[in-house]
Amino acid sequence: MAQRVPAAAGASAYAGSAAGGGVDTAAVHLNAAQRARLDQVAREAALLYPDDAELQRVAIDAATDYLLGRADLVSAGAELARVRLEQQHIRARARQVVVLAFADGHSERSIAREVGVDRMNVRRWLGKPGGAAAGRAGISGDRC
DSSP states (O other), rough: OEEEEGGGGGGGGGOOOOOOOSGGGGGOOOOOHHHHHHHHHHHHHHHHHHTTTTHHHHHHHHHHHTTTTOHHHHHHHHHHHHHHHHHHHHHHHHHHHHHHHHTTOOOOHHHHHHHTHHHHHHHHHHTTTTTTOOHHHHHHHHOO
């Protein structure tokens, strides 16, 4: 398992012994041009995800994998497709729980709060008018 250094140290800190989070020490195998690109990625990640060090680390790790030839567009697309399918399954489960909870007497507001979705989504999932896609059309959609 590759060691990591804290993300706060930036992508230039290519080696270290800190456990968890940070830059993959495999980056020591990058040449100077690749390191410069990785430093740029680290700066951009800090701007994109200013309050989320984990997302910064993920972005830097992805760039490191790409620069080292361990990731490409095909693998990224395949991973995205897998996650989208998993997300569809999770949405279907959540939606069914929402429908049953409403039938058991839970309010739309309490369901929305507990599930973490907008009340209009709950209404759409229940087949009620008032959401972006009113009526029966809302039942077939799976937006959250």
